[in-house]
Amino acid sequence: MNSILLASAVLLGSISTALAAEIPSALPAAVAPVVVGPAPKAPAPKLVEPHLHIARSSVAGHARIxxxxxxxxxxxxxxxxxxxxxxxxxxxxxxxxxxxxxxxxxxxxxxxxxxxxxxxxxxxxxxxxxxxxxxxxxxxxxxxxxxxxxxxxxxxxxxxxxxxxxxxxxxxxxxx
Missing domain, CATH: 3.20.20.370 (Glycoside hydrolase/deacetylase)
Structure with a gap:
């Protein structure tokens, strides 16, 4: 299954917004980057409902998480x-x-x-x-x-x- 999965929220501590922000720049130009929403402005981190963005690709060799x-x-x-x-x-x-x-x-x-x-x-x-x-x-x-x-x-x-x-x-x- 070739897919690209990015997360813009903390998912049980497994994906950080920093990682999600770096991934689109590493993708080939043929892959449309996924827009990741801004981090919350609150001084302390909060758990928020996850927002998963999926872009599926049938092209081999694309980045996956x-x-x-x-x-x-x-x-x-x-x-x-x-x-x-x-x-x-x-x-x-x-x-x-x-x-x-x-x-x-x-x-x-x-x-x-x-x-x-x-x-x-x-x-x-x-x-x-x-x-x-x-x-x-x-x-x-x-x-x-x-x-x-x-x-x-x-x-x-x-x-x-x-x-x-x-x-x-x-x-x-x-x-x-």
Whole structure:
């Protein structure tokens, strides 16, 4: 599927307006750039409803973006999920065991759309998978090799228990 996907709003922290602003200049002249709206003027960042702009192309070699989302602890954002399903936009979702327990309806949507969603491991409790005791962004790391193993294996076990195929990838919290 050849498509160009840009976002003008924060989508679970996965796409920034800065990235979206850079992409149109990198596209070939034959591809019409997608206009991305201005960022909010508020002093503090706000979560806003996503505005997805899609331009499909059958020409090979055009720039594409892979969407990935971290499903950490909170509730699924039905606005984002329904947009991805309605527009048939594929995405990789990194899920934690904590998130899986809170979002059975979203899991059902993912499992009903295996052509759209690749579910991967984001850990058991969303703690940094670092084997030495330290604070990362104020979050205590796993702290030992055994605790890192539990974070990774606990996330994978929760996925299997939810009926999700075994993950191929792990993305730890805090990107450390």
């Amino acid at each position: 892979a969407l990935t989302f971290d499903a950490c602890m909170g509730q699924a954002d039905d606005r984002i999920l329904s947009t991805l399903v309605r527009e048939r936009i594929p995405a990789t979702i990194f899920v934690t065991a904590r998130w899986l327990r809170r979002n059975p309806a979203a899991i059902a949507v993912f499992l009903q759309n295996p052509d759209l969603f690749e579910l991967e491991n984001h850990g058991e409790n969303h703690i940094p998978a670092v084997d030495t005791p330290t604070l990362i962004y104020g979050i205590a790391s796993a702290g030992s090799p055994q605790a890192v193993r539990q974070e990774v294996e606990g996330g994978a076990a929760a996925m299997a228990a939810a009926g999700i195929p075994a993950p191929h990838w792990f993305r730890g919290s805090t990107a450390k």
